[in-house]
Amino acid sequence: MTRSAVRAAAAAAALLAFAAPAGAQSVLASRGLGYPLEPIDARARGLGGITTGLPDPVPSLINPASAAGIPAASFLVAFQPDQYDATGPGVTASGSTARFPLIVAVFPVTPRISAQVGYGSYLDQHWQVQQTDSITLSTGRVEVNDRFVSAGGVSRLQGALGYRVTDRLSLGASLDVLTGAANDSVVREIGGLETAATAVTYAYSGVSGGLGARFQPGGGLSLSAAVHGGGTIRAKADSASSATNATREYTSPVRADVGASTRLVGASVLAVSGSWTRWSQLDDELASQGGARDAASVTAGVEYAGFNFARKMVPLRVGARYAQLPFRWAGTGTAFPNERAVTAGLGYSFGGRAALFDASAERGWRGGGSAGFDEPYWRLSFSLQVLGR
Amino acid sequence: MILRSVRARAALALLPVLAAAACTDETPTLTGDEYFPGGSRPVTLEVIVPATQFLHQLGIYQGYESRRTLGQLIVANQYQGVLSANVLQDYDVPDTLSYSQGGTTRTDPAYSIRSARLVVAVDSFGTYQGVPATLQAYRVAQAYDSTTASWTMAVNNDSVHTAWTQPGGTRGALLGSAAYVRATSDTVVIPLDTATARLFRPDSASGLILAAQQAGTRLQLASAVLRLDVKPSNAERDTTITINISPTGSFFVYTPTDPPLPAGALMAGGVAAARTLFSLDFDQDLPGCQPPTTCAAVRLKDVNLNRVSLLLKPVAPPAGFDALRPVPLTLWTVTEPELGQRAPLGHLAVDPQTSGVASSQYITYLPGDTLVELPLTLQALDAVRRDTLKLNLALLGETPPVGTGTVRTFGVARFDPQPRLRFVYTLHTRPELP
Numbered sequence: 001m002t003r004s005a006v007r008a009a010a011a012a013a014a015l016l017a018f019a020a021p022a023g024a025q026s027v028l029a030s031r032g033l034g035y036p037l038e039p040i041d042a043r044a045r046g047l048g049g050i051t052t053g054l055p056d057p058v059p060s061l062i063n064p065a066s067a068a069g070i071p072a073a074s075f076l077v078a079f080q081p082d083q084y085d086a087t088g089p090g091v092t093a094s095g096s097t098a099r100f101p102l103i104v105a106v107f108p109v110t111p112r113i114s115a116q117v118g119y120g121s122y123l124d125q126h127w128q129v130q131q132t133d134s135i136t137l138s139t140g141r142v143e144v145n146d147r148f149v150s151a152g153g154v155s156r157l158q159g160a161l162g163y164r165v166t167d168r169l170s171l172g173a174s175l176d177v178l179t180g181a182a183n184d185s186v187v188r189e190i191g192g193l194e195t196a197a198t199a200v201t202y203a204y205s206g207v208s209g210g211l212g213a214r215f216q217p218g219g220g221l222s223l224s225a226a227v228h229g230g231g232t233i234r235a236k237a238d239s240a241s242s243a244t245n246a247t248r249e250y251t252s253p254v255r256a257d258v259g260a261s262t263r264l265v266g267a268s269v270l271a272v273s274g275s276w277t278r279w280s281q282l283d284d285e286l287a288s289q290g291g292a293r294d295a296a297s298v299t300a301g302v303e304y305a306g307f308n309f310a311r312k313m314v315p316l317r318v319g320a321r322y323a324q325l326p327f328r329w330a331g332t333g334t335a336f337p338n339e340r341a342v343t344a345g346l347g348y349s350f351g352g353r354a355a356l357f358d359a360s361a362e363r364g365w366r367g368g369g370s371a372g373f374d375e376p377y378w379r380l381s382f383s384l385q386v387l388g389r
Numbered sequence: 390m391i392l393r394s395v396r397a398r399a400a401l402a403l404l405p406v407l408a409a410a411a412c413t414d415e416t417p418t419l420t421g422d423e424y425f426p427g428g429s430r431p432v433t434l435e436v437i438v439p440a441t442q443f444l445h446q447l448g449i450y451q452g453y454e455s456r457r458t459l460g461q462l463i464v465a466n467q468y469q470g471v472l473s474a475n476v477l478q479d480y481d482v483p484d485t486l487s488y489s490q491g492g493t494t495r496t497d498p499a500y501s502i503r504s505a506r507l508v509v510a511v512d513s514f515g516t517y518q519g520v521p522a523t524l525q526a527y528r529v530a531q532a533y534d535s536t537t538a539s540w541t542m543a544v545n546n547d548s549v550h551t552a553w554t555q556p557g558g559t560r561g562a563l564l565g566s567a568a569y570v571r572a573t574s575d576t577v578v579i580p581l582d583t584a585t586a587r588l589f590r591p592d593s594a595s596g597l598i599l600a601a602q603q604a605g606t607r608l609q610l611a612s613a614v615l616r617l618d619v620k621p622s623n624a625e626r627d628t629t630i631t632i633n634i635s636p637t638g639s640f641f642v643y644t645p646t647d648p649p650l651p652a653g654a655l656m657a658g659g660v661a662a663a664r665t666l667f668s669l670d671f672d673q674d675l676p677g678c679q680p681p682t683t684c685a686a687v688r689l690k691d692v693n694l695n696r697v698s699l700l701l702k703p704v705a706p707p708a709g710f711d712a713l714r715p716v717p718l719t720l721w722t723v724t725e726p727e728l729g730q731r732a733p734l735g736h737l738a739v740d741p742q743t744s745g746v747a748s749s750q751y752i753t754y755l756p757g758d759t760l761v762e763l764p765l766t767l768q769a770l771d772a773v774r775r776d777t778l779k780l781n782l783a784l785l786g787e788t789p790p791v792g793t794g795t796v797r798t799f800g801v802a803r804f805d806p807q808p809r810l811r812f813v814y815t816l817h818t819r820p821e822l823p
Binding site for chain 1: 415416417418419420421422423424425426427429430431433435437693694695696766767770811813814815817818819820822823
């Protein structure tokens with residue numbers, strides 16, 4: 001491994017400290033196993049949320065074949081602020097958050113083989129609920145304020161190899177280690193008395209694998225596909241208490257992604273992708289929360305690379321996405337929610353393309369209809385990719 | 390990785406700034422019972438356990454302080470058939486009057502006293518109001534030592550032991566008297582003969598006794614001064630000056646000497662600074678559910694303690710020594726209870742009491758209260774955290790810090806020997822995974 005690769009790895013390790021989810025992106029973080037998060041960068045966000053299928057080699061936690069053929073060691077970090085307002089019967093919540101959904105480093109081992117290590121968001125479990133009530137003591141009625149706070153979620157640490165079989169075909173394989181924890185704390189404030197607080201931390205663990213392929217038959221067309229899953233998501237309480245469910249295992253759902261891109265007239269690229277996750281494998285396990293369904297999504301975006309600013313090319317992007325969400329907001333009497341979004345973004349390069357900066361803005365809506373809630377949101381995304389040239 | 394571009398390096402340096410921006414999160418907050426995960430809604434219970442279950446009394450002691458450090462003067466006459474107390478005071482009427490007139494300071498050894506009275510301020514809250522009271526001023530007819538004098542002894546030092554010929558101070562001539570009428574004023578003015586006032590000189594070994602005339606009275610005096618209207622002999626014009634002379638010595642003697650210590654009771658405060666030592670055993674089982682529902686008990690150390698307090702039931706104090714003023718009650722930790730009366734105090738164990746911006750660590754027992762609650766939640770939490778579930782404590786009746794300068798009352802607070810311990814606690818929750 002070259003010296004530049006070592007430095008890139010060190011930088012990646014230092015920034016892992018920031019990779020943990022910092023706050024919720026939706027009230028749906030309180031449902032099922034949490035709100036699913038995509039580990040994608042700002043360029044993909046600007047194209048509607050393309051998960052795979054872009055024509056050039058890029059770091060990706062979704063398709064391990066995507067990085068095959070990358071010319072130099074590369075380090076990519078994405079930063080994502082969110083703002084949302086949720087309304088529904090019995091709920092009015094708003095908030096903002098910011099997170100690093102993706103941190104990944106790629107090292108070309110040989111001209112054909114690239115190694116990748118990355119850390120990405122998977123399931124967000126940041127949320128809280130509070131309720132004011134009163135209890136009767138010997139001194140009379142006193143007010144109590146109860147608050148349950150869940151902080152944390154599930155992330156994935158991935159190691160992957162990409163192999164450029166031919167100039168047209170690349171294959172990849174990954175090993176995903178599910179990690180993270182959720183700290184569930186309960187606080188009861190009683191007027192004039194000491195506050196009662198209890199907390200338990202559920203540590204998540206699990207191992208799953210992934211396979212990917214990218215095929216570029218020519219003519220500017222690129223086809224990609226990836227599949228992930230297998231194994232379980234294991235949640236274990238941090239202390240041996242009297243809890244009956246100190247440990248619980250959930251099926252790690254299988255996810256399939258396909259994507260394609262092609263060059264349009266001039267310097268434009270059209271990219272589309274679709275994904276399908278078999279969350280219904282958890283339907284019985286999450287029956288008390290309203291179950292789970294398979295969730296599919298489709299995304300399309302166009303990138304126009306013919307715009308220049310300050311004598312540099314500035315790619316402009318627009319996109320749209322429609323996604324099914326796997327967990328109900330309320331009980332089985334309500335419909336599963338969907339998510340719709342339109343996006344726009346741009347890119348900029350520094351230092352002779354040694355650093356690539358991308359930014360995107362996304363306006364989306366979750367819920368609606370008979371889902372029991374409405375949640376419009378804004379999501380910004382910024383990513384920086386540094387190439388070790 | 391080599392970043393040849395300064396701009397690329399600057400862009401990388403922006404990442405920590407972005408990370409800092411990530412700290413401004415607002416977590417979505419839902420409201421309503423239905424959103425609490427199973428098992429996450431807290432349950433708070435209350436239980437009051439009797440003393441037999443947790444308390445062991447180690448002893449009652451007093452004598453840590455005396456009348457000299459009380460800061461109050463007590464006058465009583467067979468109060469509650471038991472207590473009698475007289476105040477003895479010395480005054481020093483100057484030989485020479487010093488005064489200013491027309492910007493000139495003059496001295497006059499030949500001034501004359503036109504009128505004299507003793508002005509006594511009565512602390513009405515520390516005075517029994519059940520019977521009328523008349524204060525009498527007598528000449529002291531026997532030499533005494535103010536530091537060792539008691540109800541029976543005029544002098545009682547290492548070498549001299551001289552008893553009063555009349556207990557409570559041998560009385561000479563009655564100098565004057567006046568009634569205390571609370572409705573009118575808290576000040577009692579006792580007229581004195583001017584010739585008598587002349588006798589209060591440094592070379593005349595004189596003093597006076599303040600006593601209560603009627604049986605059943607008990608008065609607490611805040612202060613007393615000798616007020617004279619004097620006429621200088623060398624003034625430029627007819628001049629009368631009023632001067633206040635504070636006593637050079639002032640103390641009281643009383644009988645019985647100290648309040649009796651009733652066996653078993655809890656007692657605190659008073660003129661002799663009584664304190665009760667006891668131990669609390671927090672190694673308790675508490676109900677795991679609200680009665681009448683039955684369920685397994687939980688260990689005290691396995692719950693969240695919201696409030697732990699000692700419930701004291703006041704009972705009649707020793708006759709003559711009831712607290713007429715509010716008694717400040719404190720709890721102190723005791724590290725070596727086996728030393729008994731000499732057991733040193735540790736730190737305050739009563740929860741801080743806040744009132745506005747002020748904070749104190751004592752509970753005020755008002756005479757007439759039927760229940761006194763001493764909260765010691767923080768001390769109990771500390772005991773649980775340290776796993777030292779047996780606490781040795783001392784109940785005192787004076788404001789912290791202990792010693793000279795504290796506020797305490799002449800009367801004592803006495804409580805039922807069987808106090809109760811009140812626990813308000815919340816059971817640990819274990820939120821269930823979905």
